[in-house]
Amino acid sequence: MNPPVPATPLIVADSPAQPTPSAEPLAPPHAGPAGQPLLSVRDLVVRYGTTTAVDGVSFDIHAGETVGLVGPSGCGKSSTAAAVLQLRRPHSGEVRFDDVDLTALDERQLRPVRQRLQPVFQDPYGSLSPRRRIRDQIAEPLRLHGRWSHSAGPRRVAELLDMTGLNPALGSRFPHELSGGQCQRAGIARALANTPRLLILDEPISALDASLRAGILNLLLDLQDGLGLSYLFISHDITAVRHLSNRILTMRDGRLVR
C-alpha cells in the first residue's frame, strides 16, 4: 500500500509532480465518522444502444477528497460522469451518494440531491446560456430550489462571484462579453450556489488557454480548502490531474486499469 498523495497548491502549470500510484489511500483526508465514503460507485455500466461505454466501474470518493480520472479520449470518462450525475441513467450498477442509491430515485426525487452534486463542464461558453446575464445564471439554482429572496439573493450572488475570483461588475455581462476563463469561473460559481458537497469536473480546463489553466486549478484548490468540497476531476492531461488529486484512477475502454 502506498501513502496518500497530499493535495498541493499548484504554482506553475507544468511543475514536476510526485509519482502517483492509483491505490486506495490508507486514510482519506476528511473521512466521515466510520470512514463512510461520500460517493460510492459499484459495477457501473453505461450503454449507448449496443455499445458499452462504461463496463463495470467501481470507485469511492470520500469527503474532502479529490479523485482524478484519466484515460484516452473515448474511454468512457464523460459517460461515467454523466452516469454519476444521473444525467444518463446507467444500464446497471449502483451510484451511492450520501448513502442514497441515486439509480433508484426518479427525476423528482433526484432534484433535492442535485443541489449537493454539481457538474462543471468543458466548454465554458456552451455551458452558459448566451441570452442571460451572468448574475441571473448564477442565481438560477437559488431560484430553482426556492432559496432566492430579494435581500439575500443578490448578496449570495455577489459572494459567489467573489469566491470564484470574478469582479462583481461582471455579473451584469453576457457570456460572450467574458473570456473563456471568466466563463468557467461563472460556471463554477453557479455550481456552488446551493453549497454542493461534490463537484464532477469533466475536463474543466481542457478548452482554456494554457495561461488560464493554472488560475482555475488554484481556484479549485482554494475552494476545496475553504468549503471542504470533494472533486471527481476528469482530464486526459495527467499533469494537471496529479497536481490536484489525492488518488488517480485510470480508465481504458470503459474499465478501470491499475
Next chain:
Amino acid sequence: MRATAARAAALTAVLALTGLLPWLSGTDPALSLLRARSAEQEPTPEALAAIRTDLGLDSGPVALLGRWAAGLLHGDLGVSWVSGTEVLPAVLAGLQVSLTLMGAAAAVALLTGAALAAPAALRGRAGTGTAAAVLAALPEFLLALLLLITVGVWLGGLPTSGWTGPAHLVLPALALGIPAGALLGRLVAEALPAVLEERWVELWQGAGTSRRYVTTAALRRALPPLVPQFAMVAVGLTGGAVAVETVFAVPGLGRTALGAAKSQDLPLLQGAILALLTLGLLAGAVGSAVRRRLLGPALRDASLTLPTARPTPVPTAVPVALGAVLLTTIGWGLLREPYAIHTTARLAAPSAAHPLGTDALGRDVLARLGHGAVPTIGTAAAVCLLAGLVGLLLGFLPDTATGFADVTNALPPVVAGIMVAAVTGPGTGAAALAVTLTAWPPLASHAAALTQEVRASAFLTAQRAMGASPLWILSRHVLPAVAGPVARHAVLRLPGTALALASLGFLGLGAQPPTPEWGLLLNESADYAERAPVAALAPAAALALLAALAVTLAAMTTRRRTTTSQRKSLSLAR
C-alpha cells in the same frame, strides 16, 4: 417513423375533409338539384326530402364518407349537383387541359430559368439580380392580368380568352411559366457560385478540361439538392393554374374547382380537388425519389457536404425605400374617403382631386388603395402571427411537423382557399385560415432547427443537473431562444403572405365587396383597364411593390442568419 405516421394522418385528414365537404358546408343542395333534374317538378317538402335521402346527406358524416370512398375505389366520383352529369369525365377533361397548360408553362419555365442561370453557369456570377427575384415573387394572377392588359388588350394579336387553338396557349403559359422559371433560375444561380469555387474546379481547369465539361459537372453537383425545391415549384403550378385559368377563361381543372366551389357544386369540387391534390403529391413524391436516386447512399450516410446557396445580396436601403413608398401611399389614401361615390366622375383620369383617378362607381382609387391595406396587410399580419405560433408549436415536434408539412406543401394556398371557402363560404376569415394552413411549414422548420440547437447545448445539460424541470427549461430557456427568431422570420414573411391573401381575394375567395382588399380591387378594376389604366394598374403596382418587398426581406433574413452563426463561431474561437 413518426414522420410517416404524420404524413399518413395528414393525407387521410385532407381526403376525409374533401369527402365530407357536402356535410361540412351544411348547404342544402336539394332545391338546386331538383331544378337541375326537372324544371317542372314542384319543390314540395317530400320531393326535397327524397333527394336528400338519395344523396345520403341525412345518414350522417360517416356513412357519407364511406359512400364517397367506396365510389372513389370504383372510379365513381358521383354526379354534379348543378349539371347532373358524371363528375369523372368533367374532371378528366379539365385535367387534360390543365396538364397541357402546365406542360407548356414548364417549357416556358425551363427556358426562363436557363436564361437567368446562364450568367452564373458561364461566368460564375452570384444570383440573378433583384429584377428576376421580383419576377419570381410575382403572383401568377398579377402577371396574368398584366399580360392580359398589355399584350392582349393594348397590343392585340393574341387571344385572351378560351381554349380553341395553340394561340390560346401562349399567354396563359407565359403567365404561369415565367414566375416559376424565375424561381428555378434563381435557385440554380444562387447554388452555382459556391460549387464553382470548390477545389476540384480549379484542378480540372488546370488539367485543361474543357469549360463546357466543367460547367456540366458543376451543374450536376448543384442540381440534386435543389430537386425538392423544383418539386415545390411544380406544386405551385397547380395553384397558379387556378388563377391563370380563371383570368384567361381556360376550361382547366383549376377553373373547374373554383367554379364548383362558387356554385356549391360539391361533388365536382371534390373530384377537382382530388385531382389537384394528386398532382401536388405526385410532384412532391417524384421530387424526393429523384433526389434519393441522384444523391444515393451519400444522403443516408450524411457524408455528403452540399454547397451552400449564396443569395443575391440586397442593400438594406432597398426594402426600406420600398416600404417607405408603400407606407406613404397607404397613409395618404387612409386620409381619404374610400366609399364615397362620385357619379359625375366615373373612371376619371388622375387629377388633383383624385390623384390616382376613380373607379367605375366614381370612388377615389387612392383612398381605396389606402384603406385596402388594412384587410390585405392587416389580415396578413394576423396570419403571420398565427402561422408563427403554429410553427413554434410544431417546431417542438419536428418529426410530426415534417409529416404534416409534406402534405401541406402539396396544397397550394389557392387550393386550400377553395376548400375552406367551400366549407365556410368565401370571406376574409376563410382566406386567412387557408393561408395559415399553408404558411406554417417554413416557420416550423426554422423553429425545429433552433430547438435542436438549444437542446444539444451543454448549457441545457447543466440545467438538468441543476434540477430544473422540463417545464422550467422549456419556458425559461428553450422558448425564449426560439420564439424571438421565429417571430422575426414570421414578420419578414408578411409581404408574401399578403400576396397569397390577395390571390384569394382576386379569385373571390377572400374579402367581399365593397371591401377594398387589394386582390379584389385589382379584380374589379381589371375590367375597365382600357378606359382607366391608372386605376387598374394602381393595385397591380401596389402588389408588385409588395412582391419586391417580400424578395428583398427574404434576402436579408438569409444574410442575417449566416452572420449570426459566424459571430458565434468567432466568439467560441476566442
